[in-house]
Amino acid sequence: MTAALLAEKVEVVFDQFRALKGVSVEVHPGESFGLVGESGSGKSTLLRAIAGLAPVASGSITVTGKPLGRRRDKAFYRQVQMVFQDPYGSLHPRQTVDRLLQEPLAVHGIGDSETRIRRALEEVGLSSGFRFRYSHQLSGGQRQRVAIARALILEPSILLLDEPTSALDASVQAEVLNLLEQVRRDRKLTYLMVSHDLAVINHMCERLMVMQNGESVEQLTAADLVSHNVAQDYTRRLLKASEGFVRVG
Amino acid sequence: MSAPDISEMGWREWLLSERPQSRSQARLGRAYMTWRRFTANQLAVIGLFIILALVFVAIFAGLLAPYSPVVGDLRGARLLPPDWAHWMGTDDQGRDILSRVIYGSRLTLYVIVLVALIAAPIGLIVGTVAGYAGGWTDAILMRITDIFLAFPKLILALAFVAALGPGIENAIIAIAITSWPPYARIARAETLMVRNSDYIKAVEIMGASPGRIIMRHIMPMCISSLIVRVTLDMAGIIIIAAGLGFLGLGAQPPLPEWGAMIASGRRFILDQWWVAAMPGMAILVVSLGFNLLGDGLRDALDPRSSGQ
Numbered sequence: 001m002t003a004a005l006l007a008e009k010v011e012v013v014f015d016q017f018r019a020l021k022g023v024s025v026e027v028h029p030g031e032s033f034g035l036v037g038e039s040g041s042g043k044s045t046l047l048r049a050i051a052g053l054a055p056v057a058s059g060s061i062t063v064t065g066k067p068l069g070r071r072r073d074k075a076f077y078r079q080v081q082m083v084f085q086d087p088y089g090s091l092h093p094r095q096t097v098d099r100l101l102q103e104p105l106a107v108h109g110i111g112d113s114e115t116r117i118r119r120a121l122e123e124v125g126l127s128s129g130f131r132f133r134y135s136h137q138l139s140g141g142q143r144q145r146v147a148i149a150r151a152l153i154l155e156p157s158i159l160l161l162d163e164p165t166s167a168l169d170a171s172v173q174a175e176v177l178n179l180l181e182q183v184r185r186d187r188k189l190t191y192l193m194v195s196h197d198l199a200v201i202n203h204m205c206e207r208l209m210v211m212q213n214g215e216s217v218e219q220l221t222a223a224d225l226v227s228h229n230v231a232q233d234y235t236r237r238l239l240k241a242s243e244g245f246v247r248v249g
Numbered sequence: 250m251s252a253p254d255i256s257e258m259g260w261r262e263w264l265l266s267e268r269p270q271s272r273s274q275a276r277l278g279r280a281y282m283t284w285r286r287f288t289a290n291q292l293a294v295i296g297l298f299i300i301l302a303l304v305f306v307a308i309f310a311g312l313l314a315p316y317s318p319v320v321g322d323l324r325g326a327r328l329l330p331p332d333w334a335h336w337m338g339t340d341d342q343g344r345d346i347l348s349r350v351i352y353g354s355r356l357t358l359y360v361i362v363l364v365a366l367i368a369a370p371i372g373l374i375v376g377t378v379a380g381y382a383g384g385w386t387d388a389i390l391m392r393i394t395d396i397f398l399a400f401p402k403l404i405l406a407l408a409f410v411a412a413l414g415p416g417i418e419n420a421i422i423a424i425a426i427t428s429w430p431p432y433a434r435i436a437r438a439e440t441l442m443v444r445n446s447d448y449i450k451a452v453e454i455m456g457a458s459p460g461r462i463i464m465r466h467i468m469p470m471c472i473s474s475l476i477v478r479v480t481l482d483m484a485g486i487i488i489i490a491a492g493l494g495f496l497g498l499g500a501q502p503p504l505p506e507w508g509a510m511i512a513s514g515r516r517f518i519l520d521q522w523w524v525a526a527m528p529g530m531a532i533l534v535v536s537l538g539f540n541l542l543g544d545g546l547r548d549a550l551d552p553r554s555s556g557q
Contacts, residue, residue, distance in 0.1 A: 051454050077456035090447035094469045096275050103465075104455040132269035134279070150451065 002065040004029040004158055004190040005050065005080075010059035012042075012049050012214075019045045021214045022059065025192075029064075029157075032184065032191040034201035034208035036238070042214035043194045044085075047160050050192070051082050063158065078108060081151035082160040086167045087143035091135035097121070097146050098131050104154050120149040124179060141172035145179065152183065159184075161193040165200060177204060198242040202226065210235045286549040293545020299538025307354040316345035318352035319503040328521045338523040340513065346527045349505035353528065356506045357535060360421055360490045361483050367425035369479050372432020377463050377471060379433070380440025391437065397430040403489055410498040417506065420499040424489050428482060435478055439471040473550035480543035484536035491532055507532050 005027040012020040020042045027033040035043040048054040050061055052072040061068045063079060084090035091100060101120055105113045121131060124145040135143055144164060151159060164180065165173040177200065184191060195201050201208050202225055210217040210232070218232045230236055265282075269275035288294055306313060316335075321327075321343030331338040337346035379390040397405070409423035443449060444467065452466050491508025493499035500506030502513075507528040514525030 053450055053454065072456070074456045077454060080454075082451070082454050084447040084451065086447060090451050092448040092452075092466060096269075096272070098272060098275075103452060103457070107452075107455050107457045107461065129268040132272060132275040133267070134275070137267055147451070154455070 002029075003027060003062070004031070004064055005192060006062040007046070007050060008060050008062075010046065010049055010061060011057040012045050012054050013057040014055070019054070019214050020049065023211070023214070023216050024059075025209055025216070027158075027190055027192055029190055030188050031207065032193060032205045034205035035192070035194045035211060036196065036198060036201050036208055037211035037217075038196065038238075040213075041211040043211050044162055045214070046211075047082070047162050047192065047194050051080065051160055052076075074108060078154050079156055080158045080160065081154060081156040082162065083144070083147050083151050083164045085163040087140055087147055088167065090147050091138075091143055093135060096132050096134055097126075097138075100135075100146060100150055101153055104150060108154060110154075116153060120153045123152065123183065124149045139172075140168050141175060144168060144172075144176050148176075148179065148183070152187075155187075156189070158190045158192065161191060163195050164193070166195065166197065173200075180204070198225065198239065210238065283549050287545050290545045290548055292541045293548070296538045296541025296543075296545060299534060300542055303354055303358060303535055303538065306351055307358045310351050310355055314345075314348035314351040316348040318344065318349045318505045320344070328517065328524070330521070331523055337527040338521070340510070340524050341517065346510075346523065349510060350507070350528055350531050353505040353507045353510065353531065354535075356417060356500055356504060357487060357490070357531075360417070360424070361486050363421045364425045364428060364486050365479050365483070367421075368429040369432055369475060371425075372429040372434075373436045373468060373471060373475055375429070376433035376436025376438075377440045377467050380437040381444050381459065381463050381467060387437075390433070394430045394433045397427065398434075400427070402427045402485075403492055406489055406493060407496070407498065410493060415498045415501060417500040417504065420490060420493045423493070424486055427489075428486065431482075432475055432478065435474055436471045439474055440467050443467060443470050477543055477547040477550060480539055480546055483539035483543070487532060487536055487539075 003026045005025075007023065007025045009022040009024055010020055011018065011022055023042065023046055025033070025035075025046070035046060037043045045054050049056050052068075056070075063076065068076060095103075098117060101117045102113055105111075105116060110116070117131070118128065121128065126142065126145055126149070130138065130142065130146075135146070138146065144167075148164075161180070165176050168176060180191070181204065183189065191204070193201070193204055202222055205222060207219065207221050208225065209219045212234055217234050218230065220230060220235070224230060225239070228236075228239060230239065263274070264278045266274065266278060269278055287297075321339065323343045326335070326339045326343040326345075328341055329335055329339040335345050335347065337350060339345055340349070375390050375394065379387040379394075400408075405427045406420070406423040409426055410419050413419040413422065449462065449466060452462050457466075487507075490499055491506070491511065494506040494508025494510075495512040497509070497512065500509050502509065510528040511525045511532075514521070514523075514528070518525050
């Protein structure tokens with residue numbers, strides 16, 4: 001079985017700063033794979049490098065057996081889509097939800113936009129009353145639903161999720177995570193998900209990779225995470241930190 | 250087109266609805282919000298009124314002007330002071346100054362509309378392309394812009410008119426060539442602010458072409474600050490056009506261009522002050538109108554102050 005997504009020894013350099021130092025990862029089709037680590041560990045950079053938004057200095061990225069060139073082609077974008085962290089920044093402030101969802105269809109010359117837009121909104125649980133609103137007329141959770149609808153409207157098979165819930169309230173977080181779960185089941189999607197929240201990763205992903213300073217620390221399964229079956233000290237510290245503050249004395 | 254129709258809700262509620270039913274309702278609602286912010290500023294409304302009056306006078310100049318703007322009464326009506334027959338007096342050729350000022354509004358409007366239509370799109374395209382492309386493209390386009398900015402506007406316009414030959418069309422071209430660089434700067438600055446935002450990245454990973462991203466996603470973000478700047482520059486454009494006319498390089502006699510009228514009145518400025526003062530007043534009022542309008546538009550259109 002070919003991997004849905006295979007990154008080998010990917011290096012990303014920004015002005016002499018090595019943000020990624022030869023990271024490799026393999027995601028199987030239909031799997032949900034998590035990337036965890038503290039801020040600046042390079043997890044988002046890896047995601048952006050796969051999406052073509054960060055400059056890859058060396059290494060290779062393969063999507064369903066097809067190696068990617070320096071420039072991504074349109075077929076790639078129909079296969080891989082991304083949901084950004086901040087729903088307040090990822091929707092164009094001058095466009096209605098309708099325009100936002102229309103745009104990917106127009107770019108790829110897909111007709112039948114009327115039914116597709118209606119279906120996309122329905123899928124993420126937004127009524128048609130939201131269709132002609134501007135993003136400033138939506139709440140954070142609603143915005144993220146629109147962002148998910150926009151990513152799904154091209155019917156990709158791989159979804160890159162860059163901390164999709166960290167900018168949202170706790171109650172809304174659960175809703176959005178359940179929506180993502182639901183969509184993955186319905187469409188048999190592959191997820192590559194970045195989060196600093198181990199609980200979210202544990203809930204969503206079967207396997208995960210811990211990252212630090214642009215390098216991979218170790219790869220685990222969700223079961224390992226629950227049973228604290230980890231090899232590296234760094235992961236242990238991360239687990240400890242995620243349990244919250246411990247009252248001393 | 251809309252489900253709960255206008256008659257049931259009242260048009261104001263329909264426009265301000267949080268749940269627009271159609272594309273046009275959403276767009277109209279947004280326009281109405283902008284209009285409300287604009288009309289909250291009384292000076293801006295006065296400015297708009299002045300500009301609308303200018304347009305009205307220019308359109309109906311033929312009906313409003315009591316005399317011919319070019320044929321005067323050389324024997325009986327030279328340099329008459331303002332009275333009931335000639336509200337603004339007459340000039341040295343015996344022509345009614347009011348009629349000339351009224352017809353001159355057409356030339357003024359012609360100049361500013363054409364300059365805005367030529368200069369603003371050039372500036373917008375140069376600025377957004379430079380800002381979005383970055384690298385060499387940016388460096389080359391911005392250095393060209395810098396070269397144009399290095400000359401004083403009027404002097405550069407003078408040089409162009411001198412090269413192209415006098416006349417109102419050449420004056421328009423010269424003014425347009427000299428006034429786009431600030432627009433390019435503004436458009437570039439706005440582009441740099443939005444180009445790394447997630448909503449532009451989101452369009453990039455849809456596979457949209459750079460041209461499409463610039464045209465459909467970046468330009469709409471630049472356009473409001475550009476409109477404000479162009480409106481505020483209108484006063485300056487009128488003055489440069491008048492300046493070129495004054496120097497004899499703009500509109501040629503007997504065209505009733507305001508700047509040229511002031512130039513011809515200069516000789517009598519101490520004894521027959523109205524010859525130069527009346528067109529000067531017209532320039533003053535129209536420039537003021539554009540400045541007030543521009544200030545109002547800045548408040549109404551600025552996306553940062555409107556909480557969006």
